[in-house]
Amino acid sequence: MMNEEMNTDRGVTGLRIADTRRTQVLLRQRPGGGIGEARCIAELEREVRDLQRANATLKRYVAKVLELNLEFPLPDAGFETTGSAAQRGGTNTVAFPRRTAPAPLRRAEAPALTSLDRSPDRPPAEVEFRVLGPVEAVVGGRRIDLGAPKQRAVLALLVSQVGQPVSVDLLLEELWEGRPPPSAITSLHAYVANLRRVLEPDRAPRKPATVLRTRGRAYLLDNRAVEVDVHRFGERAKAGWQALDQRDPQRALREFEAGLALWRGQAYAEVADATHVAPEVVRLEELRLWVVEGRCATLIAVGAHEIAVSELAAFTQAHPLREYGCELLSVALYRTGRQAxxxxxxxxxQKRMAEELGIDSSPALQHLEREILHQAPSLD
Structure with missing residues (x-):
């Protein structure tokens, strides 16, 4: 009973993000013009089905993996309406069953820290770390030299656990792959001292460090004193999905693109294979792929079908088993007149899924194939 009430309360109001001129044409085609009002409503709801999938799925995902304490509906495959556009208080709604986020999307390690935890009254941090690619640090607006490879790796390991202490033993284990030499502890202390010097160049001698702190037999980067591009990427992704929810695809597109522009290569490149960093690397890459798909869904929503085709063709070639990317590419191709x-x-x-995994395509893709075969008006 409780689940039924939750599903009812969380029914998703059909988004009206279709092109304005197309909407006006549909609404003018009343009985006597070939299409009734009920047909208009059905087509408008179907028009946003692709974008609704990206919007609701990605928002549910960001609520799970970034732990932003948000509650979003997650549509089932196919995005079928319940009944015939049920009426609630005169408003057409589309209700979807709920399901949990796919297992690969769940955060396996500690909760993600975000700069949303920072007080809005505090000025921007003096130190910025960039780890969506090789590790970089910007202090006072200037990029600094982080030194030798192992010293850079120390910083990358600390950034991956920003706000949490990282034990000396773990650092030694990761830096020397389980075989630290007798001089390893001395080298580690030297790396930390060098990093403190470049991260706080104006710190007076013997004054305690405020960025890279010591906690017993561990070190930590104080999340109150630093910014990390990982957090800004999460914020951009969240803002993009909120913009879609607020019927503002243009702003959504800007947010998605700003988030993707932060990427310069593999996340935490220096230590991507480290035992305590690899799960975070996988999580971030999965989130990046969802944002790419969300951006392409937004391009389709604003009518940029040719651009979406070119980008989705490359995306699906690189990630052939991602079903949503395949669905978006098919819709974009159809809307450019390329039904075949x-x-x-x-x-x-479908052939690849059967040969490589021994499974059928999802119901959503099977339904889309039938609609394309019959040239369903709702796909136009």
Whole structure:
């Protein structure tokens, strides 16, 4: 009973992000013009099905993995409406069953720290770390030299656990792959001293460090004193999905692109294979792929179908088993007048899934194939 009430309360109001001119044309086609009002409503709801999938799925995902304490509905595959556009207080709504986020998207380690934890009254941090690629540090607006590879690796390991102490034993284990030499502890102390010097160049002698602190037999980066691009990426992703929810695809597009622009290569490149960092690398890469798909869904929503086709073609070639990317590419191809190519994408994906995984395509892709075959008006 409680689950039924939750599902009812969290029904998703159909977004009206379709192109304004197309909406006006549909609404003018009343009985006597070939399409009734009920048909108009159905087509408008179907028009946003692709974007609704990206919006609701990605928001539910960000609530899970970034632990932002948000409650979003997650649609089931196919995004079917319940009944015939049920009425609530005169408003057309589309209700979806709920499900948990896919297992690969769940954070396996400690909760993600975000700069949302920072007080809004505090000025921006003097130290910024960039780890969506090789590790970089900016102090007072200037990029600094982080020294030798192992010293850079020390910093990357600390940034991956910003705000949490990282034990000396763990650092030694990761830096020397389980075989630290007798001089390892001396080298580690030297790396930390060098990093403190470049991260706080104006710190007086013997004055305690405020950025890279000591906690017993451990070190930590104080999250009150630093900013990390990982956190800003999460904020951009969240802002993009909120913009979609507020029917502002143009702002959503800007937020998604700003977030993706922060990436310069593999996250935590220097220590991506480290035992305590690898899960975070996987999580961030999965989130990046969701944002890429969300951006392409937004391009389709604003009518930039040709751009979406070119980007999704490369994306699906690099990630052929991602079903949502395949679905978006098929929709974009169909809307550029390439019905045969749209069907070929779906059938090629279906064949790959059967041969490599021994499974069928999702119900959403099977439903899309039937609609393309019958040239469903709702796809236009």
């Amino acid at each position: 190519d749209a069907l070929a994408v779906l059938r090629s994906h």
